[in-house]
Amino acid sequence: MSASEINLHDRRVLVTGGARGLGEAFARALVQSGARVVISDVLHERGQALAAELGPCVHYLPMDMCDTQAVQTGVDAAAHHWGGLDGLVNNAAITNSGGKDMHEISVDTWDQVMAVNVRGPWLASVAAQKHLAASGSGRIVNVASDTALWGAPRLMAYVASKGAVMSMTRSMARELGPQGITVNAIAPGLTLVEATAYVPEARHQYYQQGRAISRAQVPDDVTATVLFLLSRGSGYVTGQVLPVNGGFVMN
Ligand SMILES: NC(=O)c1ccc[n+]([C@@H]2O[C@H](COP(=O)([O-])OP(=O)(O)OC[C@H]3O[C@@H](n4cnc5c(N)ncnc54)[C@H](O)[C@@H]3O)[C@@H](O)[C@H]2O)c1
Structure with a gap:
């Protein structure tokens, strides 16, 4: 299934940290599949330029995930x-x-x-709850990481945060299920974006050799899964953590 095969016509989606990297890829794929998107970030110039490039279906909103009040008002504004x-x-x-x-x-x-990684998603989800409930088919997709599944060393704070995101996903799914809101997490593997340019070649090779699909992972390997989890058709999938990593980690 490719991203262009999933129809998200008229779905309204907020992507936090959407100015670059995987978030940018999600925003691009969402627009292609008919959604209307708000991207939020702390990289204001990048966010504004991306929204301008993607056209009238995308709006940029400054929102710092560390700022409790800004998250509340930002989600409402989105x-x-x-x-x-x-x-x-x-x-x-x-x-x-x-x-x-x-x-x-x-x-x-x-x-x-x-x-940023744990309190931010919690605050954003709390702020979004009433809006997603009103939707009738509200969806939350938490972006975790497979590093928390295989125990990546020398990345401790990040790995702990992504493990927390997975745990939070399960509890949120039970709390929000009665309102028709699904909550799932994806756990991408090491993906080629500018933020991972610093990662040593040895770690890239380690990933590549351990994958069932033995090649580099790029953002478009992840987008279709996110679109599916945001779609109306995914309404009976909730509380799940889905590794999207070419089979590097298998459940
Ligand atoms: N690239 C990978 O290999 C990989 C693998 C697994 C999971 N992930 C996850 O994918 C997501 C996107 O990561 P990425 O690789 O595209 O990196 P990235 O750094 O390009 O993207 C993160 C975005 O979040 C924004 N951000 C950072 N602090 C913020 C704050 N306080 N408030 C608002 N926005 C803030 C950044 O400006 C950036 O645009 C992250 O959750 C990351 O943990 C990435």
Whole structure:
């Protein structure tokens, strides 16, 4: 199934951290499949330029996931922009602990990573809840990472945050199910984007050799899964963590 085969006509979706990388790929794929999109980020110039490039179905909204008030008002503004909200992609995240042994990570870094990667999706989901309930087929897709499934070393704060995202996904699914909202997580493998350019070649090779599909992973390998989980047709899939990683980790 390719992204262009999934119809998201008139679905209204907020993608956090959508100015670049995987979030940008999700925004592009969403537009192609007929959705109306709000991308939020802290990279304002990038976000505005991307929205301008993608046309009238995309709106850029500044929203810092660390700022509790900004997340609340930002999610409301995103819902207001298109007259409602059908989907939230909790994509914004930072790594910051890459390449460091756990004793080298500062408490400040740990707290920062948790604030963006765990507290942020929780706050955004809380803010989105009433809008998604009103949709009748609300969807939350949390972007986790397969590093939390295979126990990637020298990435401790990030790995812990993504494990928390997976756990949160299951509990959220039970809390929000009665309102018709599904909550799922995807766990991509190491994907070629500018944020992973720093990752040593040895780690890229390790991934490539361990995959059932033995090649580099690119953003478009991930988009169709996200579109499916945002679609009306995925309404009986909830509380799941779906590795999207060419078979590097298998459930
Ligand atoms: N690229 C990979 O290999 C990979 C693998 C597994 C999971 N992921 C996950 O995919 C998602 C996207 O990552 P990416 O690889 O595209 O990296 P990225 O850095 O390009 O994307 C993250 C986005 O979040 C934004 N962001 C950071 N801090 C923010 C804040 N405080 N408030 C709002 N936005 C903020 C960034 O500006 C950026 O646009 C993340 O959740 C990441 O953990 C990536």
